Amino acid sequence: MRQDEIWDVAAAKRYDTPGTGMFAPEVLGPTVAKLAELAEGDRVLEFAVGTGRVAVPLVERGVAVTGIELSQPMVDELRTKADEAALPVVVGDMATVRAPGTYGLVYLVFNTVSNLLTQAEQVACFRNAARHLAPGGRFVIELWVPELRKLPPGQQGVVPETRDGYVLVDTYDVLRQHVVSHHFSYGDDGPEAQIFRSPHRYIWPSELDLMAQLAGFGLESRHADWEGTEFTAESRGHVSVYRLPTGPDAAK
Numbered sequence: 001m002r003q004d005e006i007w008d009v010a011a012a013k014r015y016d017t018p019g020t021g022m023f024a025p026e027v028l029g030p031t032v033a034k035l036a037e038l039a040e041g042d043r044v045l046e047f048a049v050g051t052g053r054v055a056v057p058l059v060e061r062g063v064a065v066t067g068i069e070l071s072q073p074m075v076d077e078l079r080t081k082a083d084e085a086a087l088p089v090v091v092g093d094m095a096t097v098r099a100p101g102t103y104g105l106v107y108l109v110f111n112t113v114s115n116l117l118t119q120a121e122q123v124a125c126f127r128n129a130a131r132h133l134a135p136g137g138r139f140v141i142e143l144w145v146p147e148l149r150k151l152p153p154g155q156q157g158v159v160p161e162t163r164d165g166y167v168l169v170d171t172y173d174v175l176r177q178h179v180v181s182h183h184f185s186y187g188d189d190g191p192e193a194q195i196f197r198s199p200h201r202y203i204w205p206s207e208l209d210l211m212a213q214l215a216g217f218g219l220e221s222r223h224a225d226w227e228g229t230e231f232t233a234e235s236r237g238h239v240s241v242y243r244l245p246t247g248p249d250a251a252k
Contacts, residue, residue, distance in 0.1 A: 003115055006198060007071035015051050015077065022110060023053060030226035031142075032057045035107055038138055038241065039063050042104025045132050047094035047125065048112040052078040052087065059087055066101070068094045095124040103132050107140040111237075114143065114200035117178065119211075122203065126215035126242075136246040139217060142226075144237045146202040148174070177201050205238060217242035 017023050031054055035044070039058075046055050049067025051074055058065050059082060067089040069075050075089050090099045094108070095116055106129040116122045129139040150158045151172055161168040169182040179200050186193035203211075209219055220243040224235040231238050 003070055007074055009073045011196065012051065012071065012073035012077045015074065016053070028053065028057065031109060032061065034226045034239070035105070035140065036061050036063055038107075038140060039105045042134075042137075043101060045099055045103045045106045047106060047108040047129070048115070049078065049087075049089060050074045052081050054107075054109055055087055056081050066090070066099050066103075068092060068097055068099055070094070095121050095128055098128075099132060101132075102134045103137060104134060105138050105140065106132055109140075109142040111142065111144050111200070113141055113208075114202060115198070117199060117201045119177075119201070119207075122201065123211050123214055126211045126217065130215045130217065130244060133244055135244055137244050138220065139212070139242045139244075140239065141208065141242070142237070142239050143203065143208065145235060146179075146204060147236070148172070177203075205240070208240060212242045216244055218245070 019025070022028070035054065036058060043064045043066070044058065046065060046067045049055050049065075049069045050071075052067075055065045055067055056078070065087055067078070067087060069078075069089055069091060070093055072091055075091060078087070078089065088099075090097055108125070108129075113122060113125060116125055126139065133139065147158065147160060147170075150160070151174075156173075157169055157171040159167065159169055165186055167184040169184070171180050171182065172178070179202050181198045181200065183196040183198070184193045185196070205222070212219065220241045222231045222238050222240045223229055224231045224238060226239055229235075
């Protein structure tokens with residue numbers, strides 16, 4: 001499953017869920033507020049900007065945002081909310097493509113770094129972020145913590161989330177650090193469910209820190225969420241802020 005095949009027209013059309021899920025105010029509000037704070041008035045670049053879930057509210061707050069996005073159908077959906085003048089987007093791979101200019105903040109949210117399916121691609125993504133940043137610039141990643149403690153010996157799958165009309169099943173390949181998320185959605189209109197599958201390469205926080213170090217970053221902070229909750233051994237996810245050095249050590 002290639003990412004450009006997964007994020008097709010159908011996926012882009014059903015991606016937005018206004019007011020619920022990742023678009024719920026209690027999820028989106030703290031994300032946008034923290035990123036606006038970290039931007040410190042500088043230009044901002046979003047890797048995998050998608051349909052503009054985070055970028056559009058940031059623009060509405062007066063933050064100058066540019067996006068990189070692999071999927072043209074996702075960009076087409078974004079264009080129903082913001083035009084090119086308000087939110088420029090470069091179509092391409094976030095691990096390699098270059099957006100014009102220099103930025104004070106690059107961010108990659110909602111586990112999307114795991115869409116890169118090899119360690120080499122993930123390291124390249126960090127290096128690409130560094131290329132876009134001014135000295136002292138920040139790279140922010142939101143990512144889940146692998147839940148392998150839930151995986152009994154001999155069992156390849158777990159059910160990390162259930163709610164009305166939705167079941168998530170994750171199946172693991174621990175040799176390659178791969179997981180496929182199977183999203184089952186169903187309603188009251190019949191027995192059949194819709195399924196959407198997305199492959200990921202999971203990353204431990206310590207491995208992520210090493211990737212950052214290879215690209216010249218240092219870890220500035222790590223919290224369990226966008227509101228600054230302490231990160232602990234029981235945290236299911238994290239928001240990690242990496243920063244480039246300033247002064248003589250800033251050359252990349």
